[in-house]
Amino acid sequence: MGNEAIGRGIVECGCSVATSYPGTPASEILESVVAFCKETGSRIHTEWSVNEKVAYEVALAASYTGKRVAVSMKQVGLNVASDPFMRSAYLGVKGGFLLVSADDPGPHSSQTEQDSRFFAMFAKIPVLDPGSPREAKEMVRLAFELSEAYEIPVMLRPTTRICHARQAVTLLEPNRETRPARFEKNPTRWCATPRFVTDLHRGLTEKLGRMSADPRFMPAFLTGDGTFPRTAIVGSGVAFAHTMDVLEELRLSGKTDSYQVKIPYPLPSDFVERVNSAYERVLVIEETYPVIEMQLANRKIAGRGSRLVPNEGELTPEVIRGVLGKFLDLEPAPPAAAPPAPGARPTLCAGCGHRAAYYAISQTFPRGIFPGDIGCYTLGMNLGAVDTVHCMGAGVSQAAGFYHAYAQDGGEFPTVVATIGDSTFFHSGIPALVNAASQRARIIVVILDNSTTAMTGHQPTPQVGRTASGERCRPVSIRDIVRASGVSFLMEVDAYDVQAMTDTLRQADRYCRGDGGGVAVIIASSPCVLATEAGTTQMGRAVHVTEDCTGCRECVDMFECPALVWNEDSGKVGIRQAACARCGVCLSVCPTQAIVAGEGGAA
Amino acid sequence: MKQRIVISGRGGQGVLTLTRVLAEAAMAAGHEVITTETHGMAQRGGSVLSTVKVGPFHGPLVASGEAEVGLFLHADNLPVHGHYLRPRAAAIINATNLAKHDCVDADHLAALTGEARGANLALLGYAAGKGVLFAGPDLFEESIRKSTPAKYLDRNLAAFRAGVQAAR
Numbered sequence: 001m002g003n004e005a006i007g008r009g010i011v012e013c014g015c016s017v018a019t020s021y022p023g024t025p026a027s028e029i030l031e032s033v034v035a036f037c038k039e040t041g042s043r044i045h046t047e048w049s050v051n052e053k054v055a056y057e058v059a060l061a062a063s064y065t066g067k068r069v070a071v072s073m074k075q076v077g078l079n080v081a082s083d084p085f086m087r088s089a090y091l092g093v094k095g096g097f098l099l100v101s102a103d104d105p106g107p108h109s110s111q112t113e114q115d116s117r118f119f120a121m122f123a124k125i126p127v128l129d130p131g132s133p134r135e136a137k138e139m140v141r142l143a144f145e146l147s148e149a150y151e152i153p154v155m156l157r158p159t160t161r162i163c164h165a166r167q168a169v170t171l172l173e174p175n176r177e178t179r180p181a182r183f184e185k186n187p188t189r190w191c192a193t194p195r196f197v198t199d200l201h202r203g204l205t206e207k208l209g210r211m212s213a214d215p216r217f218m219p220a221f222l223t224g225d226g227t228f229p230r231t232a233i234v235g236s237g238v239a240f241a242h243t244m245d246v247l248e249e250l251r252l253s254g255k256t257d258s259y260q261v262k263i264p265y266p267l268p269s270d271f272v273e274r275v276n277s278a279y280e281r282v283l284v285i286e287e288t289y290p291v292i293e294m295q296l297a298n299r300k301i302a303g304r305g306s307r308l309v310p311n312e313g314e315l316t317p318e319v320i321r322g323v324l325g326k327f328l329d330l331e332p333a334p335p336a337a338a339p340p341a342p343g344a345r346p347t348l349c350a351g352c353g354h355r356a357a358y359y360a361i362s363q364t365f366p367r368g369i370f371p372g373d374i375g376c377y378t379l380g381m382n383l384g385a386v387d388t389v390h391c392m393g394a395g396v397s398q399a400a401g402f403y404h405a406y407a408q409d410g411g412e413f414p415t416v417v418a419t420i421g422d423s424t425f426f427h428s429g430i431p432a433l434v435n436a437a438s439q440r441a442r443i444i445v446v447i448l449d450n451s452t453t454a455m456t457g458h459q460p461t462p463q464v465g466r467t468a469s470g471e472r473c474r475p476v477s478i479r480d481i482v483r484a485s486g487v488s489f490l491m492e493v494d495a496y497d498v499q500a501m502t503d504t505l506r507q508a509d510r511y512c513r514g515d516g517g518g519v520a521v522i523i524a525s526s527p528c529v530l531a532t533e534a535g536t537t538q539m540g541r542a543v544h545v546t547e548d549c550t551g552c553r554e555c556v557d558m559f560e561c562p563a564l565v566w567n568e569d570s571g572k573v574g575i576r577q578a579a580c581a582r583c584g585v586c587l588s589v590c591p592t593q594a595i596v597a598g599e600g601g602a603a
Numbered sequence: 604m605k606q607r608i609v610i611s612g613r614g615g616q617g618v619l620t621l622t623r624v625l626a627e628a629a630m631a632a633g634h635e636v637i638t639t640e641t642h643g644m645a646q647r648g649g650s651v652l653s654t655v656k657v658g659p660f661h662g663p664l665v666a667s668g669e670a671e672v673g674l675f676l677h678a679d680n681l682p683v684h685g686h687y688l689r690p691r692a693a694a695i696i697n698a699t700n701l702a703k704h705d706c707v708d709a710d711h712l713a714a715l716t717g718e719a720r721g722a723n724l725a726l727l728g729y730a731a732g733k734g735v736l737f738a739g740p741d742l743f744e745e746s747i748r749k750s751t752p753a754k755y756l757d758r759n760l761a762a763f764r765a766g767v768q769a770a771r
């Protein structure tokens with residue numbers, strides 16, 4: 001897998017500190033670093049930091065001591081880390097600093113399809129854009145070398161189709177050179193106050209100038225056979241790889257000059273000059289924003305500016321076929337058959353405690369407002385218990401915003417229930433909670449605690465007390481943090497107990513509306529069913545549906561458990577025993593008590 | 604040798620395992636191979652797709668109408684991912700009976716071996732037994748041995764062999 005190739009590259013290059021916060025499509029990078037460390041006996045400090053900003057800063061200081069470091073995250077994680085990121089370009093680094101920011105054109109599992117290469121250009125640091133997992137691994141080495149040569153952070157920008165692609169790569173022995181930590185104090189650099197910043201900025205610009213003349217920054221050139229004279233295709237990343245495949249399929253390989261840009265920023269001025277003088281027609285194919293195109297600064301270029309390449313979405317082979325067809329004036333592609341059907345939508349797992357908590361929330365407050373957050377529990381939108389999803393931690397702040405907007409009008413305000421997972425709470429829910437408490441927002445915050453980062457593959461959260469490499473560490477209690485945030489209403493509930501959850505929600509609502517009310521926090525706990533054996537869930541006995549089922553569909557429509565199946569012929573509900581986790585929550589969902597515990601009944 | 608394979612299913616059905624087994628087998632046969640798979644939100648029961656490209660390809664994605672082989676773990680995914688198949692592609696569907704398609708009840712075969720979760724390997728066994736893949740059953744058995752943890756090996760091999768048998 002591309003992420004494994006990157007992780008292996010990090011270990012081979014003698015990296016000393018690797019940090020990350022999980023997020024698709026980047027999560028497997030740190031996991032691979034951990035796995036290859038164990039396999040090769042390398043010593044690297046690996047950590048799942050609480051968020052990307054923290055991950056970035058931990059790695060940054062380690063680099064100041066001369067050691068090689070790597071920090072990996074998904075593209076929106078870089079938004080969180082943007083503060084240390086931007087300044088690190090000015091101050092620079094000592095030991096090689098590799099930033100992996102994994103983009104998600106499409107997007108497949110993200111809230112934007114932003115292009116991290118633009119962020120690199122904004123920060124004025126070099127960015128490497130691999131076209132295959134193999135190239136991603138090679139670029140890790142190049143990134144460390146460039147970073148040390150120019151004392152600057154270097155970004156590697158893979159996309160989903162690199163991160164989650166698999167390909168054979170060559171393994172090398174890890175570099176076991178150990179560099180002792182040596183931090184040389186230099187206040188004008190490491191503490192740079194505004195009066196030193198202009199000089200540092202000048203130094204940065206000067207570094208970019210030197211890079212422009214460095215042959216390692218030159219794109220790879222593939223010469224054409226003259227079939228299409230004075231015509232060139234310039235591309236980068238996996239979009240370039242797909243362009244090569246499409247040209248081969250069209251039997252047009254090697255007919256035009258083409259350039260694979262491996263370092264989209266900064267582009268060498270010689271290259272810009274050459275493209276703009278040697279060709280009459282130039283097509284630029286890159287994901288997802290026009291980073292190369294803007295640096296070429298030529299209005300005649302075929303690309304996003306000319307609207308030949310779509311400005312949104314993934315550049316799939318179909319899209320590239322259409323673009324090449326127009327650019328090279330080919331026969332149009334055969335029209336696609338009927339548009340494909342939408343696939344099945346994802347849903348919370350059978351036996352997931354989040355489903356029970358969401359059911360209680362939506363049933364207790366039919367007119368409530370429900371800001372949600374990022375994680376598996378975003379799927380609460382299927383259950384009518386998530387009304388907004390924005391970015392990590394936003395649910396709690398948005399809940400406060402909703403309250404203040406309604407409260408200002410006077411009179412009754414709606415019940416506002418924010419839901420946030422344990423990992424997201426540590427990531428950026430804590431400042432939002434402190435803020436809501438100090439601003440006396442009368443809201444309910446339900447922390448859905450499944451003791452893991454479930455969506456991204458079960459990375460440990462701080463309250464678990466386990467490091468990225470599986471060792472024990474100090475657990476940090478959510479309960480203590482909530483209390484210390486200035487919250488006086490705190491209740492803990494077993495998420496599977498719908499009745500207790502409902503009672504607690506009502507109590508919390510009364511507290512919010514009472515004299516001196518404020519933020520009410522409920523911690524609804526239920527370990528993730530994928531991370532634990534299903535047998536440990538609440539009931540552990542098979543359930544079945546009796547004759548009393550009236551076919552009202554309450555359970556399939558409002559509870560939506562994948563183990564509940566609607567039988568079209570009988571007009572009743574059945575249980576798919578192979579899928580059922582035996583949590584028993586559906587017993588309290590059926591209005592006619594037709595779902596009962598015990599063996600028997602038709603599946 | 605060039606073969607483009609799409610593997611379609613629902614999150615949790617073992618599409619990723621099949622992708623890995625196919626890729627391992629391609630490497631063992633001395634081919635270049637590049638694959639891509641679905642992670643994240645869709646893994647929670649949503650429709651997922653993997654592609655396996657065997658031969659000298661650059662990128663991992665398969666275009667509409669390009670795939671020579673389709674392995675469908677869920678019949679309902681045919682209208683979703685069927686468009687990737689070329690007109691005379693070999694499509695193997697996990698279903699009891701569907702007009703115009705080569706079907707095998709992989710769920711049933713796997714259940715007979717005592718492990719319902721082996722349907723993915725039963726489907727692979729059937730495809731390998733039918734000879735539509737770039738390699739025969741022996742090579743895939745080897746790749747299952749390599750990529751399966753010891754405690755699941757017997758049951759996974761049993762499911763795979765049940766598929767191979769069903770093809771004969």
